[in-house]
Amino acid sequence: MIALPYLCPKNIHLDAKIKVAAVSYLNTKPLLYGIEKDETLAGQMELLLDYPSNLAKSLQQGTIDMALMPVAAMPFVPGARIVSDYGIASDGNVASVCIFSQVPIERVESVYLDYQSRSSVRLAKLLLEKYWNKNVVLRPAPENYIEYINDTTAGVIIGDRALQQRTNFEYVYDLAEAWEKLTGHPFIFAAWIANKDLPADFLAAFNKANAIGLNHIDEIVAAHPFPYYDLKEYYTENIKYELTPERKKGLEQFLEMIAE
Ligand SMILES: C=C(O[C@@H]1C=C(C(=O)O)C=C[C@H]1O)C(=O)O
Incomplete structure (x- = not known):
């Protein structure tokens, strides 16, 4: 039989770009710096941003191929x-993942x-x-829930909105710090995760590109004026980008504890 490569559906997929989705917050800018500048990667992938x-x-749902996905999912x-x-x-002390409250946690x-x-x-x-030994009512949050954090009702807020709210509440409980006190481990919030095999050469280049921005923090800070929090401190002291063995131990413990 004569092979007709141009009719083979596999060849159609060769042109499809890998759909990569990243967190739309400031915390992800250092990881995206090198990816967005790399023309070869840009030709291979499509970058989407979302919360x-x-x-x-x-x-x-399979609408993307890879994401900076929350590990709890x-x-x-x-x-x-x-x-x-x-x-x-x-x-410990991530700054942008906290329980905000007008009364003490007790x-x-x-x-x-x-x-x-x-x-x-x-x-x-x-x-x-x-950690706090509390039995509280957990409320799903409507979009404007921050307005309703008052009195004995507290709220978890993450990302840029959390950095903005730090001075608006009497009590700010940092969840990475509390996790570190409870377990002695660092905490991984999100990692680049795929649920299918992706080309090894793409993944290797993608991995390398992640590291580039970590050496350009001053430039990234200058490009993102943010009056609410010192982004240099955020990128160097609060957020840690490398998934070291010690941090992965924290992830293992978290996944074990939430599976119980
Ligand atoms: C430190 C943060 O890490 C994040 C928190 C996530 C979550 O809670 O699901 C997921 C991705 C990260 O953006 C933050 O957003 O402030």
Whole structure:
């Protein structure tokens, strides 16, 4: 039989770009710096931005191929695997993942859970129970929920909005710091995750490109004026980008604890 390569559906897919989705917050800018500048990668992939809970949904639904996905969603995405050495982590004191409250945690009776998050809301539930020993009402958050954080109702807020809210509340409880106190481990919030095999050469180039921005932090800070928080401190002290063995131990423990 004569092979007709131009009719083979496989060849059509050769032209399809790999759909990669990243977190749309400031915390991800250093990882994207090198990726966006790399012309070879740009030719191979399409970059989309969204908030974390939507990234998990898109990977689960198969509308994207790879995402900087919240690790708490891993058990719900069949075939999910970490495909890079970079992600969004913290060794304690992440600054942008906190429970915000106008009363001390001892008096909190209910907590709104940020609809944009998967990892931090799961972490908050775990910490309220095991670190603060509290039994509170957990509330799904409407879009404008920050307005309703008052009195004995607290709220988990993540990302840029959390950095903006730090001076608006009497009490700010950092969840990576509480996790570190509870377990002695760092915390990984999100990692580059795929649920299918992707070309090894693409993944290798993608991995390398992640590291480039980490050597250009001053330039990235200058390109993103942000009056609410010192981004240099955020990128160098609060967020940790390398998925080191020590940080992966924290991830392993988190996944074990949420599976219980
Ligand atoms: C530190 C952060 O890490 C994140 C928190 C996530 C989550 O809670 O699901 C997911 C991705 C990261 O953006 C943050 O957003 O502030």
